[in-house]
Amino acid sequence: MEEKEDKVVVTITELKKMIRNNETDKIDEIDIVTTATCGIMSGTMAIFHIPITEPGVFKRGEKIYLNGIEGHIGPCPNEYLGTIDAVFYGTTYVGEYGGGFLFKDLVAGKEVEVILECNGRKYHRNISLEDLPSARMIGTRMAFKNYVAITNLGDEPINTIFHRKMLKKGQASFSGCGEINPLQNMCHNERELMGKRVLLNGAEGVILGYGTRYSQEKPNIMISANMHNMDAYYLGGFITSGGVEIFNTISIPVEVNMENKEYLKTLDEDIPLPLTNIVGRTVIDMGNYSEVWKDADLRPKINIYRCRNCDACAVERLCPTKAIIKVPHLGNRPLPNEDCFGCGVCVDACPYGIYSMNRNSILNIPITCRQSDRERAIKLSQELKKRIEKGEFKL
Ligand code: SF4
Ligand code: SF4
Numbered sequence: 410m411e412e413k414e415d416k417v418v419v420t421i422t423e424l425k426k427m428i429r430n431n432e433t434d435k436i437d438e439i440d441i442v443t444t445a446t447c448g449i450m451s452g453t454m455a456i457f458h459i460p461i462t463e464p465g466v467f468k469r470g471e472k473i474y475l476n477g478i479e480g481h482i483g484p485c486p487n488e489y490l491g492t493i494d495a496v497f498y499g500t501t502y503v504g505e506y507g508g509g510f511l512f513k514d515l516v517a518g519k520e521v522e523v524i525l526e527c528n529g530r531k532y533h534r535n536i537s538l539e540d541l542p543s544a545r546m547i548g549t550r551m552a553f554k555n556y557v558a559i560t561n562l563g564d565e566p567i568n569t570i571f572h573r574k575m576l577k578k579g580q581a582s583f584s585g586c587g588e589i590n591p592l593q594n595m596c597h598n599e600r601e602l603m604g605k606r607v608l609l610n611g612a613e614g615v616i617l618g619y620g621t622r623y624s625q626e627k628p629n630i631m632i633s634a635n636m637h638n639m640d641a642y643y644l645g646g647f648i649t650s651g652g653v654e655i656f657n658t659i660s661i662p663v664e665v666n667m668e669n670k671e672y673l674k675t676l677d678e679d680i681p682l683p684l685t686n687i688v689g690r691t692v693i694d695m696g697n698y699s700e701v702w703k704d705a706d707l708r709p710k711i712n713i714y715r716c717r718n719c720d721a722c723a724v725e726r727l728c729p730t731k732a733i734i735k736v737p738h739l740g741n742r743p744l745p746n747e748d749c750f751g752c753g754v755c756v757d758a759c760p761y762g763i764y765s766m767n768r769n770s771i772l773n774i775p776i777t778c779r780q781s782d783r784e785r786a787i788k789l790s791q792e793l794k795k796r797i798e799k800g801e802f803k804l
Contacts, residue, residue: 416440444591445790447658448781452550453499458543462491472526499655509646509655517641544636550620554592555585570651582778587698591661596668608660611640660789707784727758
């Protein structure tokens with residue numbers, strides 16, 4: 410039996426509600442706040458140990474593919490073992506299928522096709538996650554303490570990883586979960602962060618240290634977790650007009666102490682969100698996270714009975730997470746499943762206005778693609794709270 414945690418735990422959304430209700434004093438009765446974020450995190454890779462054949466069949470692998478996504482063989486040579494160690498990037502893609510979709514498929518228990526090339530021969534096999542003795546995700550740059558909004562000041566639309574479609578003048582996208590982001594809610598230094606336990610896509614993981622491109626102004630962290638313990642809901646691929654990206658969800662417990670208290674009181678309206686131009690990334694002006702999140706819909710509203718059941722549904726084609734499925738009992742009309750990310754792209758995609766969503770704007774430029782998902786982040790913060798209270802997650 411797990412020992413129950415005798416601590417007062419609240420989620421970050423519960424805490425921010427108290428602060429908005431002028432109940433700031435209550436913070437002294439709280440021990441732990443579960444913070445969280447979910448968004449596109451390009452710096453994601455997975456290390457797999459992949460059994461391919463009996464020992465002795467091949468000496469050393471040369472190229473390896475999982476569902477067509479190429480991995481990087483090594484560092485262990487595994488000579489004559491019939492197995493491969495390989496690293497796969499969340500951002501490698503072929504067509505509209507990428508590492509993010511591959512990792513989600515594996516975590517969901519789906520079979521994937523392995524092709525190994527060596528000495529002019531190809532070895533094929535189908536595997537699922539349970540066939541992989543090691544499957545570990547490492548995020549080299551995760552949970553950025555918020556990010557930027559992007560627009561295009563030029564007249565020419567631009568292909569970019571910051572939007573599902575070509576980014577046009579008068580449109581904006583943004584990343585960052587604002588006031589619920591973990592690094593936004595704590596005073597941190599690398600020594601204290603290293604070894605801290607967190608949830609990464611539902612699996613218990615550990616912070617390895619600061620991430621790549623870390624800076625005081627834009628901190629981020631490196632995290633590792635076992636993919637066998639992940640929940641497929643929390644990760645996946647995200648198609649953009651500049652390539653296929655990957656999203657993850659992270660929840661981190663933050664202790665209420667003297668150092669963290671002031672950070673925990675920060676609200677969206679106090680967190681700057683710089684609006685930058687896509688070319689050159691120059692800052693145009695400074696907005697804040699309240700502009701993009703206050704009263705925004707986290708999921709689309711759908712007037713399905715007005716749907717024309719088009720031969721080719723534009724929403725199905727453009728949905729970045731491939732969340733649209735045809736529902737038989739609605740005459741095969743398309744609806745999003747739980748893979749929906751709340752990006753808002755469907756609103757402009759459907760020519761008949763079936764999808765609607767309050768997506769807000771930044772400095773009066775409408776948001777047309779959102780690259781962070783508060784709904785998933787909030788769910789994981791609730792999950793972490795539950796696990797701490799039940800004694801399943803040791804602080
Ligand atoms: S959602 Fe819109 S684009 Fe898709 S089938 Fe219905 S009417 Fe057509
Ligand atoms: S908001 Fe619309 S386009 Fe975006 S993931 Fe959900 S269904 Fe797909």
